[in-house]
Amino acid sequence: MDSTLACLAAWMPRQRWYAAKGRPPSLRLIAWWELPAPDAAGTRLRTYLVADEGALPVVLYQIPIVARATETVDAHPDHIIGSPEPGTTFIDGPFDPAFTDALVRLMLSGGTGAGPRATAKGVVALALPGDSPRSATVLTGEQSNTSVIYESAVDDEIPIIVKLYRQVHPGLNPDIELASALAAAGSAHVPRAVGAIEGTWPDSETARGGVTGSFAFAQEFLPDVEDAWRVALQSAAAGDDFRERAAALGTTTAEVHLSLARLFPTTSMDAHERESTQASWTRRLAIASAEVPGIAERREQIEDVYRRAATRRWPAAQRIHGDYHLGQVLHVPKRGWVLVDFEGEPLRPMSERTRPDLALRDVAGMLRSFDYVAGSIRLDDPRRDAASVRDWARSARTAFIDAYAAASGTPLDRDDPLLAALELDKAVYESIYESRNRPTWVSIPLRAIERLVGA
Numbered sequence: 098m099d100s101t102l103a104c105l106a107a108w109m110p111r112q113r114w115y116a117a118k119g120r121p122p123s124l125r126l127i128a129w130w131e132l133p134a135p136d137a138a139g140t141r142l143r144t145y146l147v148a149d150e151g152a153l154p155v156v157l158y159q160i161p162i163v164a165r166a167t168e169t170v171d172a173h174p175d176h177i178i179g180s181p182e183p184g185t186t187f188i189d190g191p192f193d194p195a196f197t198d199a200l201v202r203l204m205l206s207g208g209t210g211a212g213p214r215a216t217a218k219g220v221v222a223l224a225l226p227g228d229s230p231r232s233a234t235v236l237t238g239e240q241s242n243t244s245v246i247y248e249s250a251v252d253d254e255i256p257i258i259v260k261l262y263r264q265v266h267p268g269l270n271p272d273i274e275l276a277s278a279l280a281a282a283g284s285a286h287v288p289r290a291v292g293a294i295e296g297t298w299p300d301s302e303t304a305r306g307g308v309t310g311s312f313a314f315a316q317e318f319l320p321d322v323e324d325a326w327r328v329a330l331q332s333a334a335a336g337d338d339f340r341e342r343a344a345a346l347g348t349t350t351a352e353v354h355l356s357l358a359r360l361f362p363t364t365s366m367d368a369h370e371r372e373s374t375q376a377s378w379t380r381r382l383a384i385a386s387a388e389v390p391g392i393a394e395r396r397e398q399i400e401d402v403y404r405r406a407a408t409r410r411w412p413a414a415q416r417i418h419g420d421y422h423l424g425q426v427l428h429v430p431k432r433g434w435v436l437v438d439f440e441g442e443p444l445r446p447m448s449e450r451t452r453p454d455l456a457l458r459d460v461a462g463m464l465r466s467f468d469y470v471a472g473s474i475r476l477d478d479p480r481r482d483a484a485s486v487r488d489w490a491r492s493a494r495t496a497f498i499d500a501y502a503a504a505s506g507t508p509l510d511r512d513d514p515l516l517a518a519l520e521l522d523k524a525v526y527e528s529i530y531e532s533r534n535r536p537t538w539v540s541i542p543l544r545a546i547e548r549l550v551g552a
């Protein structure tokens with residue numbers, strides 16, 4: 098087993114979904130489970146659950162592999178993990194048809210997989226033929242998980258997308274929980290849910306008993322669509338009028354929020370909750386003041402905005418998207434805007450992500466995203482007329498807010514102090530993220546902070 102862990106540890110840091118960039122993992126094997134292998138003797142379809150104990154808190158990764166006799170391997174070198182024992186080669190599961198076939202069959206037919214200390218169970222949400230042939234393609238892009246698209250050769254069978262959660266957590270993943278509930282309630286603003294894989298494994302924290310959680314989620318795949326980030330970027334670059342589409346996005350966002358408030362419990366924000374929200378803003382601000390040049394000078398002004406937010410009546414907290422930006426929305430012809438990825442902010446602990454929160458946090462996330470469209474265009478081409486992209490972002494912003502307010506049935510001022518505080522908190526977070534990862538981008542949140550404290 099040591100050689101298997103060493104092999105995985107050497108390969109993981111090169112993967113997009115690996116969280117601890119720049120630090121090699123410190124792995125412990127928690128469990129593994131297997132799917133029935135199709136043909137060749139000795140081929141194994143095994144999914145390892147390994148804990149990176151160098152991370153704080155510890156991260157539990159899910160790593161499906163196909164183990165094949167080395168002389169039979171014809172995988173592309175990029176998809177080979179390594180050879181932990183002589184004569185056997187590990188292939189990255191999503192890139193091997195034996196694994197992708199078995200995975201989709203498990204979800205569509207409600208089967209089971211098992212290992213000595215873990216189990217996996219397919220949960221069917223939409224009845225589709227389980228064993229008709231489908232071709233599998235791994236989605237490429239900046240993703241924190243791994244998604245596989247399945248296209249059927251049969252004409253009227255819908256394509257599906259299976260998202261394999263790379264980090265697994267105890268409990269139902271909020272992505273599955275929220276998107277499935279919205280789809281079941283008849284919302285057209287999310288893809289239809291097709292199925293999921295739920296599993297059990299030993300509790301690595303207490304070393305006692307087992308926990309249950311989500312391994313994968315299947316939804317209808319919407320082909321030939323663009324995400325809202327691309328649509329917005331093209332519109333802003335061309336100087337198009339985006340107001341109508343921004344307004345439609347505001348309406349869709351409000352409708353999703355209203356549905357979530359109906360489908361899940363809401364809680365009033367009492368004094369204690371408000372104080373703890375403000376304390377989290379102040380904590381982030383302290384980190385940014387220490388790390389990001391230019392923030393410390395603004396600290397007082399930023400805190401003034403946080404204080405003003407406290408004077409407003411706060412709405413009840415409810416379940417929200419949690420990581421809302423243009424990249425999480427698809428533009429679907431004849432259907433409108435469709436939301437994906439309800440997993441919440443990846444850097445927050447799961448216990449926080451499943452708690453009710455302010456719906457305005459999603460609104461603030463989208464407003465920051467409009468500003469990023471303008472900011473990235475300016476970064477790309479510094480000679481460009483700054484005023485025109487700024488106007489684009491401003492008009493997208495007002496159209497979005499006004500439509501959101503109208504559809505939600507609750508008035509929302511464009512300069513609402515709570516919205517300003519949430520936007521500011523997000524920009525402060527971005528300033529930390531950018532200064533650590535993409536220092537040339539830090540000007541985008543810094544400019545936004547200037548503007549928001551001036552308001």
Ligand SMILES: Nc1ncnc2c1ncn2[C@@H]1O[C@H](COP(=O)(O)OP(=O)(O)O)[C@@H](O)[C@H]1O
Nearest residue numbers: 240241242258288316317318319324424437438
């Ligand atoms: N049902 C779907 N139909 C079409 N494209 C999708 C669908 N779900 C996701 N995508 C595409 O895949 C990307 C990544 O999906 P997402 O759920 O956001 O995964 P991650 O958690 O890895 O960010 C999305 O930004 C979108 O472009």
Ligand SMILES: [Mg+2]
Nearest residue numbers: 424425437438
């Ligand atoms: Mg995403």
